[in-house]
Amino acid sequence: MTDQFTFKLLATDGGARRGKISMPRGNVRTPAFMPVGTGGTVKAMYLDQVRDLGSDIILGNTYHLMLRPGAERVARLGGLHDFARWPHPILTDSGGFQVMSLSGLRKLDERGVVFRSHIDGAKHEMSPERSIEIQGLLDSDIQMQLDECIALPAEPAEVQRAMELSLRWAERCKTAFGDQPGKAMFGIVQGGDVPELRVKSAQALNSMDLKGYAVGGLAVGEPQAVMLDMLSITCPELPENKPRYLMGVGTPDDILKSVARGIDMFDCVMPTRAGRHGLAYTRFGKINLKNARHADDPRPLDEESTCPAARDYSRAYLHHLVRSNEALGAMLLTWNNLAYYQSLMAEIRDGIASGKFVDMAARISEGWARGDI
Numbered sequence: 001m002t003d004q005f006t007f008k009l010l011a012t013d014g015g016a017r018r019g020k021i022s023m024p025r026g027n028v029r030t031p032a033f034m035p036v037g038t039g040g041t042v043k044a045m046y047l048d049q050v051r052d053l054g055s056d057i058i059l060g061n062t063y064h065l066m067l068r069p070g071a072e073r074v075a076r077l078g079g080l081h082d083f084a085r086w087p088h089p090i091l092t093d094s095g096g097f098q099v100m101s102l103s104g105l106r107k108l109d110e111r112g113v114v115f116r117s118h119i120d121g122a123k124h125e126m127s128p129e130r131s132i133e134i135q136g137l138l139d140s141d142i143q144m145q146l147d148e149c150i151a152l153p154a155e156p157a158e159v160q161r162a163m164e165l166s167l168r169w170a171e172r173c174k175t176a177f178g179d180q181p182g183k184a185m186f187g188i189v190q191g192g193d194v195p196e197l198r199v200k201s202a203q204a205l206n207s208m209d210l211k212g213y214a215v216g217g218l219a220v221g222e223p224q225a226v227m228l229d230m231l232s233i234t235c236p237e238l239p240e241n242k243p244r245y246l247m248g249v250g251t252p253d254d255i256l257k258s259v260a261r262g263i264d265m266f267d268c269v270m271p272t273r274a275g276r277h278g279l280a281y282t283r284f285g286k287i288n289l290k291n292a293r294h295a296d297d298p299r300p301l302d303e304e305s306t307c308p309a310a311r312d313y314s315r316a317y318l319h320h321l322v323r324s325n326e327a328l329g330a331m332l333l334t335w336n337n338l339a340y341y342q343s344l345m346a347e348i349r350d351g352i353a354s355g356k357f358v359d360m361a362a363r364i365s366e367g368w369a370r371g372d373i
């Protein structure tokens with residue numbers, strides 16, 4: 001056990017990195033995938049199941065939790081770990097991204113954002129300081145700076161304005177976070193699809209000597225090639241001895257290609273949201289269980305999987321559950337999808353450690369391309 005937040009780079013294979021984040025609530029093996037636990041729950045899963053699949057850390061959404069049940073209420077009840085019965089590390093986002101994507105954003109200026117709740121329309125103000133305060137009330141282990149993420153494509157002048165505002169907000173978040181040895185506040189690199197702005201943002205955040213760095217402003221509508229190009233430009237500007245977190249990413253293919261460019265941490269709603277919509281991620285590719293072709297298929301999703309949802313249920317049954325909109329359909333497919341994502345992360349970590357990342361990635365990609373699923 002440790003009372004400090006530390007990152008150790010254990011191995012590299014080309015641009016891919018194998019590492020370990022250590023903090024008082026536990027260790028995170030990187031590259032790591034963080035299941036999204038929006039309102040203190042990973043939808044359609046028991047958190048013990050999430051843990052048993054190999055999840056070292058989950059993500060909590062500050063926007064949702066501040067609106068309901070409320071950060072002060074969670075604090076009174078002992079913090080998010082006790083509230084949700086998840087004693088392991090939690091990363092919380094700043095809330096800013098979801099303010100701008102979910103709420104009725106009323107105003108954004110130097111002070112912060114003013115918005116109306118998508119739940120009851122109540123007015124809220126979120127400054128960099130308030131975002132860090134809320135994440136502290138949640139007792140979050142890794143807290144994200146408040147930033148402004150703009151959708152792509154965007155005018156370079158607008159990208160620059162948002163990037164520079166985010167840098168000023170990073171300084172304010174660093175000051176508000178103060179010195180919490182066992183916790184971390186990560187800065188977020190912005191700069192859109194403009195290489196020189198990405199470099200400027202990364203170098204400025206680097207000079208703040210933060211405990212970790214996220215790459216934001218991607219997975220916001222740009223082609224995968226643009227995202228990957230921005231990673232190839234950004235990651236070399238970030239310190240080797242700090243974790244790098246790509247926000248909101250992604251598909252298994254996104255993850256493989258982003259690990260190859262130096263990313264250590266990922267979060268994405270894709271496996272959980274897809275599971276609720278009848279989609280299964282497998283080593284053979286993605287399977288849409290709504291499709292009638294599965295109605296009489298006695299095969300499981302993957303008879304070699306260690307996950308009962310993938311190994312013990314026929315595609316015909318899963319198709320029936322999905323078409324009947326049965327809750328068990330969402331539960332089993334979410335279970336399968338998170339199991340697949342965590343098995344992919346374990347395979348990636350092993351591939352890097354053994355110096356076989358490139359061959360491993362090629363083999364996995366070939367499996368997806370088989371198509372006879």
Ligand SMILES: Nc1cc(N)c2c(=O)[nH][nH]c(=O)c2c1
Pocket residue numbers: 093094095096097098147148149188215216217218219220247248249
């Ligand atoms: N794709 C993205 C998902 C996210 N949750 C975020 C975010 O929380 N902050 N900033 C970002 O740029 C961002 C990008």
